[in-house]
Amino acid sequence: MTEEPLVTIGMPVRNGGQQIKVAIDSLLAQTHRNIRLVISDNCSTDDTVAICREYAQRDSRVVLHEQAQNLGICGNFRFVLMQSRSDYFMWACHDDIWAPEFIQRNLANLMAHPTAVCSTSRVAMVTLEGESHLSNGTFALEGDRVQRLQRFLWDPGEVSRFYGVFRAEPLKRSFPADIDVFGYDWIVMALNLLEGEHLELSEVLLTREDHSEDHYQRTLLRREPRRFYRWMPHWPMTQILRQRLPPEVWRAGRAGVMRRNLIQSLMYAKYRVPLVAPLVRGLAAVDRALSRTRGIRAA
The missing domain is CATH 3.90.550.10 (Spore Coat Polysaccharide Biosynthesis Protein SpsA; Chain A)
Structure with missing residues (x-):
């Protein structure tokens, strides 16, 4: 052993x-x-x-x-x-539940690709009712750091890559002590992508619990007393990314970060004012179509 x-x-x-x-x-x-x-x-x-x-x-x-x-x-x-x-x-x-070969397969993938800092399998998200779908947050991110960050920040998805196998030292450098904000996991993954590439295995080797659509909005309402940060929950994350990302990376990725702010605001609006739900769904459909046109993976 x-x-x-x-x-x-x-x-x-x-x-x-x-x-x-x-x-x-x-x-x-x-x-x-x-x-x-x-x-x-x-x-x-x-x-x-x-x-x-x-x-x-x-x-x-x-x-x-x-x-x-x-x-x-x-x-x-x-x-x-x-x-x-x-x-x-x-x-x-x-x-969560891992297939027996989850670590072995991802570790071998990392060791075979010296420039990579993370490897994950595809991930099945399962609801309490037993419904299942694939996570949209494990796709490979390769190329130079500007390309990696631009693609990630446009649509991080469910960020299931957070539960991959990592090289430990680059990950430690990616997790500052002062980033305890809504979306801290997106910050950690963004900083880790400065360190190297993220890989994806095609097999589903991890099963995770899929929370209800308004889970994070309920959590936000419970933990955040300030009204502005309920409606703009990713604003503190935005400030941290702007400060910590290299200027050329921030310029390439800021449109994606602003998009995330808008999406979270709309999700909170749908939760607080159910009458706007049809409008939010319509805007989401337009966004997916535009993302496909841009050639960027959509949620």
């Missing part, structure tokens, strides 16, 4: 419940055996800690951190990343 590269898996969790058992079992069953599963419990109030303690006692590859204070979602994701001492890293959610 020690001849295989070590891959650190970071699992940030709060109130994972019984779902976390299936997730951990599928990670420990990976054909690539040399893994270290770092779980960070963010002040759970259910039986998550007890479940994770049991796994840590049974399998020496499992390490559990019990946070004394709530780190927030962004902080907890960054915490598990910074615990990595291996060359490769991946995040894992407590309600």
